[in-house]
Amino acid sequence: MNPKTDQSETIRQYLLGQVPDDQMSELDERLVTDKDFYEELLIVESELIDDYLSGELSATERQKFETHFLIAPERQAQLRFARSFQTYLEDKAPAPDPEPSVEPATEQNRDVPKPPPKPWYSTFLPIRNPALAYSFMVALVLIVAGAGWYAIRNSSSDSGPVYVAELMPGGPDRSGGKENKIVLPPGTGALELRLAVGADAYQSYRAVLVGDSGSEVWQKESLQSTDNAGRRVVVLKIPVRSLIPGSYKLKLSGQLANGAFEELPSYNFLIPR
Amino acid sequence: MKDSKLTPELFDQLLDWLNPDRGQAAEEYENIRRRLIKYFICRGSTEPEVDADKTIDRVARKVPEVRDTYVGARAPYFYKVASLIWLEGLRPRPLPLPPQPLPLEDQAELEQRHQCLDQCMKTLPQDSQEIVIQYYQQDKRAKIDRRKLLAERSGITLNALRIRAFRVRAILQECVFACMRQHGYEIGS
Numbered sequence: 001m002n003p004k005t006d007q008s009e010t011i012r013q014y015l016l017g018q019v020p021d022d023q024m025s026e027l028d029e030r031l032v033t034d035k036d037f038y039e040e041l042l043i044v045e046s047e048l049i050d051d052y053l054s055g056e057l058s059a060t061e062r063q064k065f066e067t068h069f070l071i072a073p074e075r076q077a078q079l080r081f082a083r084s085f086q087t088y089l090e091d092k093a094p095a096p097d098p099e100p101s102v103e104p105a106t107e108q109n110r111d112v113p114k115p116p117p118k119p120w121y122s123t124f125l126p127i128r129n130p131a132l133a134y135s136f137m138v139a140l141v142l143i144v145a146g147a148g149w150y151a152i153r154n155s156s157s158d159s160g161p162v163y164v165a166e167l168m169p170g171g172p173d174r175s176g177g178k179e180n181k182i183v184l185p186p187g188t189g190a191l192e193l194r195l196a197v198g199a200d201a202y203q204s205y206r207a208v209l210v211g212d213s214g215s216e217v218w219q220k221e222s223l224q225s226t227d228n229a230g231r232r233v234v235v236l237k238i239p240v241r242s243l244i245p246g247s248y249k250l251k252l253s254g255q256l257a258n259g260a261f262e263e264l265p266s267y268n269f270l271i272p273r
Numbered sequence: 274m275k276d277s278k279l280t281p282e283l284f285d286q287l288l289d290w291l292n293p294d295r296g297q298a299a300e301e302y303e304n305i306r307r308r309l310i311k312y313f314i315c316r317g318s319t320e321p322e323v324d325a326d327k328t329i330d331r332v333a334r335k336v337p338e339v340r341d342t343y344v345g346a347r348a349p350y351f352y353k354v355a356s357l358i359w360l361e362g363l364r365p366r367p368l369p370l371p372p373q374p375l376p377l378e379d380q381a382e383l384e385q386r387h388q389c390l391d392q393c394m395k396t397l398p399q400d401s402q403e404i405v406i407q408y409y410q411q412d413k414r415a416k417i418d419r420r421k422l423l424a425e426r427s428g429i430t431l432n433a434l435r436i437r438a439f440r441v442r443a444i445l446q447e448c449v450f451a452c453m454r455q456h457g458y459e460i461g462s
Contacts, residue, residue: 015315025356031315032308032352041311043439050409072314072321077460080378081446084386088394089410221379 007037011044016064045075049082055212090241161187162237166194167250169265180269188240194233195252195267197225202254205234206261212246245271279330287333290340291347305329305351312352316359324362328355382458389452393445401441408438 013019014027030037051057052065070076165182184191197205205223218238225232234252247270253261279287291305292298309328313321331354343350394402407423410416424434450460 017317028312028316028356029349029352031312032305032355033346033348035304035308038308038311039436042443043435046439046442068317071317074314074321077450078446080386081449084383084390084449085409085442085445088387088390089406092406092410 007040008044008047011041012048015041015045015048015069016061017068018064045078046082049075049079050086052079053083053086087241161185162190162192163188164192164194165269166196166233167267167269168196169252169267180267181272182269183272184240184243190240191238191243192235193238193250193267194235195250197232197234197252197254197264202256202262204255205264206253206255207234207236208251208253209238209242210249210251211244212248217248218242243271279333283333283336286336286340287329290336301347302329305348308348309351309355312355313359318359318362324355324358328358331358382453385456385458386449386453389449389456390445393448393452396448397441397445401444404434404438405441405445408434409442 010019010023010027014024019027031041032038048057048065048069052062057065070079163182163184165180167180182191195207202225204221205225206221207219207223209218211217220236223234223236225234227233248268250267250269252264252266254264255261288295288298288302291301306325306329309325310321313324318324328351332351335354339350397405404423404427408420410419420431420434424431427434427437429437453460
């Protein structure tokens with residue numbers, strides 16, 4: 001039993017308001033009187049926020065997080081910071097692994113000839129025959145090019161090509177049937193979604209993208225509908241850094257003249273692994 | 274008893290009671306105040322800073338009575354007063370709220386926060402940048418292995434790395450909050 005781990009778990013339950021009253025008072029007192037406990041609480045707070053954002057909380061924990069933990073404006077500010085920080089980290093290249101340790105020369109391996117260097121494509125294409133490998137790669141490029149249509153635009157906020165997809169409202173959802181699958185080609189900078197909407201009865205639209213765990217991953221307000229070949233569509237561009245493989249629900253609401261928002265049918269799609 | 278603003282004399286006596294060394298007293302005052310705020314946040318107070326200041330004011334008024342007889346650490350005394358203030362403010366427990374979506378922030382605020390984060394990262398020393406980036410990257414599969422490797426390379430335990438990474442993150446967060454306030458955004462209120 002690791003006392004450190006037990007303490008962290010106890011603090012986690014305390015933060016979620018899930019400890020009995022008698023234990024609560026003891027923890028309250030430690031929080032004020034014990035500086036190491038206080039720091040541990042701050043660390044567990046940040047870990048709880050990260051777990052919420054990455055969808056790692058159970059349904060009960062998530063409910064407690066949203067109704068108890070997040071009440072304080074200070075914690076809402078911490079959540080916003082953590083979300084921006086995660087986005088920032090996703091933009092960074094993964095940390096390189098340290099240099100592998102070199103096996104010292106021994107009697108057994110000193111005269112063993114080194115294997116020939118592997119071809120450059122061998123990392124992702126384990127085909128030995130070069131002719132076959134190159135044919136396969138040409139075919140792969142043609143398939144990717146034909147899989148969806150691929151617009152290259154200059155964008156002030158999202159560098160990289162934009163992948164465009166059109167979604168209909170209230171389509172297949174995750175409870176049954178096929179979901180709209182969107183396969184993003186490597187290097188895509190943003191996903192442009194064109195959402196078919198009805199007759200233009202709203203001043204503007206608000207879109208909120210919700211991930212697998214129910215957490216909000218992206219949102220945009222003040223969207224306008226435009227005409228697209230005789231149909232009204234709302235166009236929005238989601239940076240790919242906000243999208244990880246999984247199921248998504250895009251909630252759309254329309255703003256009425258009195259300022260209130262009216263919920264509209266949502267749009268479901270899947271980014272496959 | 275209605276709480277009112279502390280006089281400079283009472284505040285002086287409070288600092289003196291915390292520690293005869295004025296520099297250390299100021300630090301202890303700030304530490305206690307921070308912890309009191311956190312206590313009230315954890316207890317669901319809607320005004321944690323006000324409640325913390327109320328606690329401090331009440332303790333300060335008691336110092337002339339207790340300073341000759343009170344022995345031991347000061348923080349437990351602050352806690353007892355804080356818990357009384359909490360109980361005094363207790364209302365009948367409301368029904369649990371349904372999950373509330375976080376209030377939406379506009380794109381401008383989001384962009385500003387990203388800019389502040391960029392700026393603040395650049396103010397960190399190189400090794401701190403490296404630690405905080407490597408420790409908090411969210412690739413689930415490699416996260417645990419990467420942290421172990423990072424701890425080994427740094428010659429510290431995994432828990433020491435956890436604490437160190439958090440301290441850098443806390444500095445970064447404060448910097449971002451300060452930057453956002455400079456650009457007119459309110460944080461945590």
